[in-house]
Amino acid sequence: MELTPEDWSAVRLTLELSTLVTVLLLIIGTPIAWWLARTRSRLRGVIGAVVSLPIVLPPTVLGFYLLVLMGPQGAVGRFTEALGLGRLPFTFTGLVVASIIYSLPFVVQPIQNAFMAMGDRPLEVAATLRASPLATFFTVTLPLARPGFITAAILGFAHTVGEFGVVLMIGGNIPDKTRVISMQIYNHVEAMEYGQAHGLAAGLLAFSFIVLLGLYAVGGRNALGGSR
Amino acid sequence: MSDAGIQLQCRLPLADFVLKADLQLPGRGVTALFGPSGSGKTSLLRCVAGLARPAGRVEINGECWQDDGRGVFLPTHRRPLGYVFQEASLFAHLSVRANLEFGMKRIAAAERKVGWDAAVELLGIGHLLDRGTAALSGGERQRVAIARALLTSPQLLLMDEPLAALDSRRKQEILPYLERLHDELATPILYVSHSPDEVARLADHMVLLEQGKVVACGPTAELLARLDLPLALDEDAAVLVDTQVVGHDEDYQLTRLGFPGGVIKVTRKALDVGKRARLKIQARDVSIALTGECRSSIVNRLPARVVGFGDAAHPAQCLVRLDAGGTPLLARITRLSKEQLELREGLPVVAQIKSVALLA
Numbered sequence: 001m002e003l004t005p006e007d008w009s010a011v012r013l014t015l016e017l018s019t020l021v022t023v024l025l026l027i028i029g030t031p032i033a034w035w036l037a038r039t040r041s042r043l044r045g046v047i048g049a050v051v052s053l054p055i056v057l058p059p060t061v062l063g064f065y066l067l068v069l070m071g072p073q074g075a076v077g078r079f080t081e082a083l084g085l086g087r088l089p090f091t092f093t094g095l096v097v098a099s100i101i102y103s104l105p106f107v108v109q110p111i112q113n114a115f116m117a118m119g120d121r122p123l124e125v126a127a128t129l130r131a132s133p134l135a136t137f138f139t140v141t142l143p144l145a146r147p148g149f150i151t152a153a154i155l156g157f158a159h160t161v162g163e164f165g166v167v168l169m170i171g172g173n174i175p176d177k178t179r180v181i182s183m184q185i186y187n188h189v190e191a192m193e194y195g196q197a198h199g200l201a202a203g204l205l206a207f208s209f210i211v212l213l214g215l216y217a218v219g220g221r222n223a224l225g226g227s228r
Numbered sequence: 229m230s231d232a233g234i235q236l237q238c239r240l241p242l243a244d245f246v247l248k249a250d251l252q253l254p255g256r257g258v259t260a261l262f263g264p265s266g267s268g269k270t271s272l273l274r275c276v277a278g279l280a281r282p283a284g285r286v287e288i289n290g291e292c293w294q295d296d297g298r299g300v301f302l303p304t305h306r307r308p309l310g311y312v313f314q315e316a317s318l319f320a321h322l323s324v325r326a327n328l329e330f331g332m333k334r335i336a337a338a339e340r341k342v343g344w345d346a347a348v349e350l351l352g353i354g355h356l357l358d359r360g361t362a363a364l365s366g367g368e369r370q371r372v373a374i375a376r377a378l379l380t381s382p383q384l385l386l387m388d389e390p391l392a393a394l395d396s397r398r399k400q401e402i403l404p405y406l407e408r409l410h411d412e413l414a415t416p417i418l419y420v421s422h423s424p425d426e427v428a429r430l431a432d433h434m435v436l437l438e439q440g441k442v443v444a445c446g447p448t449a450e451l452l453a454r455l456d457l458p459l460a461l462d463e464d465a466a467v468l469v470d471t472q473v474v475g476h477d478e479d480y481q482l483t484r485l486g487f488p489g490g491v492i493k494v495t496r497k498a499l500d501v502g503k504r505a506r507l508k509i510q511a512r513d514v515s516i517a518l519t520g521e522c523r524s525s526i527v528n529r530l531p532a533r534v535v536g537f538g539d540a541a542h543p544a545q546c547l548v549r550l551d552a553g554g555t556p557l558l559a560r561i562t563r564l565s566k567e568q569l570e571l572r573e574g575l576p577v578v579a580q581i582k583s584v585a586l587l588a
Contacts, residue, residue: 121317124279127304128311129331130380136305139330143321 003199009176010184010200017092017180018160021099022107025156026149028100029107036108037115052105059102063169066098070170088170095171095178099160107156114148115141150218158211162204232290234259234384234416238275240282247271247282247440253433255289258410258417260431260448262424268440269420270314273386276418277311278304288384289416310377310415312387316369318361324372325357332379341381342413350412351375351405367398371405378413385409385417391426406430424464428452428508429587453549453556455538460547460558465540466510467558468587473499482527489552490530494584506587511540511547513582514559518569528581532557534571550579557581 003011036048054062069076070088077087088094122144126136142149164182171178173187181200188197233255240247247268253259261269274280278293281301286294288309293302310331318327328347332340348354351371356364364372370390377385390406391399403426409417410430421427427434427448434451436444436459444457449468452459459465471485471492481496485505492507499505517529532550540547540560548571550557557579571577 121313122319124304125311125313125317125319126330127279128277128309128386129376130305130334131330132305135334140319140321144319146321 004196006175006179007184007196007200010179010181011203013092013176013178014161014180014182017095017099018157021096021103021160022153022157024096024100025103025107026153029104029111029152029156032104033108033111033115037112051108054102055105059163059165060169062102063098063166066101066166066170070094070097090170090172090174090178092177095167095180098166098170099163102163102166103156103159106159107152110148110151110155111145114145117148118144147218151215154211154215154218158208161207232287234289234418235285235287236272236276237284238272238282238286239284240271240275240280242268242271242440245440247275249435249437249442251435251442251445253418253435253445254416256414256416257432258419258430260427260434261418261420261437262427262431262434263422263437263443265422267437269422269437270388271440272437273311273388273418273420276384277309277386278302278307279311291383308380308383310380310382310385312370312374312377312385312390314389315393316366316373318364318369318372318376320361322361323357324353324359324361324364327361327372328357328376328379331376335380339381340379342378344379347375347378350378350408365398366394367401370394370398370402374405374409378409378415382415385413385415387417388420389422391421391423403429424452424459424462424466428466428468449556453558455536455547455549455558460511460538461541463512463541464510465512465547465558465560466508467556469507469509469555469557469584471505471507473497473501473503473505475501487553487555489532489555489557492528492530492581492584494586497586508585508587509557509581510583510585511558511560513584514550514557515580515582516548516550516559516561516565516569516571517578517580519578524580526580526582528584530557530579530581532577532579534573534575534577536573537566537571550577552579 032051036044067089068074071077072087080086080088088097118141122140123136126140131139162182167178167180167183173179173183181204185197185200234253236249236251236253238247238249249272261272263269271280275282276286283296284294285296292300293307294300319330322330351374353368353371353375356368356372361369374390391402394402407430419430431448433446434448435442436451436457438458444451449470451457453467454460469487471487473483474486474491475484476482476496477484482493483497483499485492485494485507530552532552534548535551536549538547538549544562545560546563546566548559548561550559559579
């Protein structure tokens with residue numbers, strides 16, 4: 001049941017992917033969450049639905065369309081080739097892009113909920129105390145929405161660690177490049193190496209449990225008023 | 229420049245009506261925006277703060293904050309104002325000290341007219357500085373919020389029913405601090421309230437709002453004594469009388485307060501002779517007699533003249549406006565008494581005052 005070097009490579013790749021995706025998601029997701037929480041635009045419903053699509057869509061459907069879009073005939077594929085970046089499918093970069101789209105709702109929604117729960121009042125108070133909108137964002141909004149950001153980061157990370165369908169469609173199964181833990185488990189099972197599969201699967205199970213435990217701890221503190 | 233006062237011209241459509249105001253208010257003292265719930269008081273305050281965007285013009289002691297004619301609209305964070313919200317909106321992620329510093333550190337040291345020690349002392353919050361905000365009582369929170377607003381050295385202090393969310397004990401705890409603000413600061417205050425009692429205690433000037441329109445505007449004492457305003461229909465309808473301590477009666481432990489209409493005796497107060505004292509006399513505590521000779525236990529009996537009649541809340545009663553040496557008094561009596569005494573305008577009577585409240 002010892003992990004092989006290939007297994008460790010998959011673990012390392014998974015952690016790299018999930019960390020990078022989580023960081024990028026927090027950067028991309030925050031303005032989207034802000035806009036969704038505060039806009040009165042009629043587009044709010046449409047954008048909100050698009051962002052949430054990956055929650056209900058089978059990962060294979062999402063992966064399929066991404067594969068088509070990023071392929072040589074796809075709009076994104078032509079664009080990346082024109083930029084000299086080559087094609088994204090079956091590369092680590094392609095996996096990052098796909099994972100961002102796939103995990104986006106799990107990051108946007110907790111942040112959006114935190115912004116909405118906060119309401120306008122703290123922002124108005126900050127304005128009457130001479131804080132510019134930018135200063136208000138960093139000194140009031142971010143600290144007050146902190147539990148939302150923690151939840152978002154944990155969910156985004158965990159969801160990326162656990163993805164399989166999208167990786168299968170867009171990344172394939174290339175060692176050291178796109179072969180993540182879920183892929184490696186699949187390989188072991190295919191090869192009837194149940195012992196090896198157990199090693200990785202049990203690790204993921206423990207990881208998921210700890211993540212959820214942490215999440216409920218954050219949620220519990222939040223429910224107690226969110227103040228220190 | 230600094231005597232230009234507060235000029236407000238606002239037009240803002242709200243859910244049920246259009247808020248319209250064209251006001252010229254004094255640039256010092258406390259001006260109350262008074263009216264029933266949902267009359268547009270808070271919206272008007274938000275217009276002044278720039279939290280709502282009306283059509284119009286806002287000018288504070290010569291400084292223009294909004295002028296649609298010239299395309300000027302300063303965002304809230306660039307207006308030198310302090311705002312105290314109805315519920316104390318302290319930042320939950322900051323300590324009391326950090327809350328107080330939040331606004332203060334954003335203004336240049338040279339512009340800090342209200343010092344840290346002065347604000348902390350004025351509101352009595354020195355012992356709270358290193359606490360978190362969650363542990364504070366409602367009254368303490370509101371005092372911190374007021375101090376936080378003061379520490380930005382505002383040119384105008386806006387207060388939106390700062391006592392409304394508090395029970396009456398907490399109210400009594402904060403009112404003295406508000407009175408000190410009024411007495412010790414030169415900063416003009418716009419104070420939203422629907423409590424006649426608060427207005428009587430704090431405001432020099434008042435604006436009466438109803439359904440988004442300004443019904444009346446003027447000195448508080450003058451407006452409270454008017455029979456044609458909804459104030460007169462209030463259960464607690466009252467007038468204000470500004471008096472001066474003229475002496476003490478040590479034998480009977482009474483203090484004599486003089487005003488142009490005569491002398492009012494109250495239980496002995498620790499006030500020096502010559503000190504000014506504002507009295508509130510409720511209409512329900514004033515009765516009318518035709519002669520001053522009838523024997524009665526009521527100490528304060530002032531010669532007055534009937535100048536007008538108005539409706540009271542209950543159809544059995546009416547309000548009589550009296551003139552005592554130029555000072556208006558209101559008496560709420562039954563219409564039956566009015567008939568029996570044959571009261572009419574110009575009739576000399578004796579106003580019997582059962583009780584008075586010393587405000588400040």
